Amino acid sequence: MGILNTSPESFFKKSVKTTKKTIRDTIKKMESDGADFIDVGGMSTAPYLSTLTSEKTESKRIISAIKHIQNYSNLPISVDTCRSSVAKLALDNGTEIINDISGLKYDPKMVDVISNYDVSLILCAFSTKTVLGNQVTATKKLLSESLKLAKKANVSSSRIVLDPAIGFFRKSGKGPFFTRIKSDWLSRDLQIIQNLKNIKQKHSILISVSNKSFIGKLLNKDNPPDRLFGSIAAEALCVVNGADIIRTHNVAQTKDAITIAEKLSRSHKGL
Numbered sequence: 001m002g003i004l005n006t007s008p009e010s011f012f013k014k015s016v017k018t019t020k021k022t023i024r025d026t027i028k029k030m031e032s033d034g035a036d037f038i039d040v041g042g043m044s045t046a047p048y049l050s051t052l053t054s055e056k057t058e059s060k061r062i063i064s065a066i067k068h069i070q071n072y073s074n075l076p077i078s079v080d081t082c083r084s085s086v087a088k089l090a091l092d093n094g095t096e097i098i099n100d101i102s103g104l105k106y107d108p109k110m111v112d113v114i115s116n117y118d119v120s121l122i123l124c125a126f127s128t129k130t131v132l133g134n135q136v137t138a139t140k141k142l143l144s145e146s147l148k149l150a151k152k153a154n155v156s157s158s159r160i161v162l163d164p165a166i167g168f169f170r171k172s173g174k175g176p177f178f179t180r181i182k183s184d185w186l187s188r189d190l191q192i193i194q195n196l197k198n199i200k201q202k203h204s205i206l207i208s209v210s211n212k213s214f215i216g217k218l219l220n221k222d223n224p225p226d227r228l229f230g231s232i233a234a235e236a237l238c239v240v241n242g243a244d245i246i247r248t249h250n251v252a253q254t255k256d257a258i259t260i261a262e263k264l265s266r267s268h269k270g271l
Helices: 020-033 055-072 084-090 110-114 136-150 185-194 213-219 224-240 251-263
Strands: 002-005 036-042 079-080 097-100 122-124 160-163 204-207
Touching: 002 020, 020 055, 020 251, 036 055, 036 097, 055 079, 055 084, 079 084, 084 097, 084 110, 110 136, 122 136, 136 160, 136 185, 185 224, 213 224, 224 251
Parallel strands: 002 036, 036 079, 079 097, 097 122, 122 160, 160 204
Antiparallel strands: none
8 A cells, every 4th residue: 555645744754745746656656666555645643743634624635636646547545534524525536445543433423424435444443542451452452443333334344454553552642643552652563563463353454654653763763764674674574474455655665575575474375
């Protein structure tokens, strides 16, 4: 899954594409590099940033990007939003997947909107309450809650992918889109990545670790563009640990890395 970031507030400034030309060029390159689908975001949700934008602004960015993508590619489009009004507009304009980082929990109207469309979902682990105890167990519980909401929206289980929310569990944050924990966030993220097969619950797992904070922390690299090699290593190991979909800024490099990781994995069944 290639990331198309249309939010200037993003933590990874290099990834931001806002003009018709940059979106067109990015989409063409992602497709030629081997992306299977594109995930469009119109608002940064990094927990440590104060980046909340209006629904009108988020919608405008996303709809513009969707139209540009459709002009230059037939790749399926996913929209990264947890707001029902944005999701509805995206679905009305041909989006096939909604990637909700709140797991349908942030906006009470999201379930009703989703129920009116033939849509696939990416559900992220999320809670409005502080999560205590074993983080693997807690993550599975939060994802189970979101699966119940998806069932209420009449979404087939076969059209749901789970995301254990790497980078979104913190002791504190400036935005509303994170889950509060009292334990160390770095330890939590590492524990989750090491236990992906345990978290699956018979669903495919999506992992988004590209250029994220835990890589910067481990490598002592504060600048996201300096985290490329760390990102690729983490993505490859996530596949070995059970991830089925990798959401990334670096399609070509990641595709090569996970191809090799799959071929060399002990669990790989052959060519």
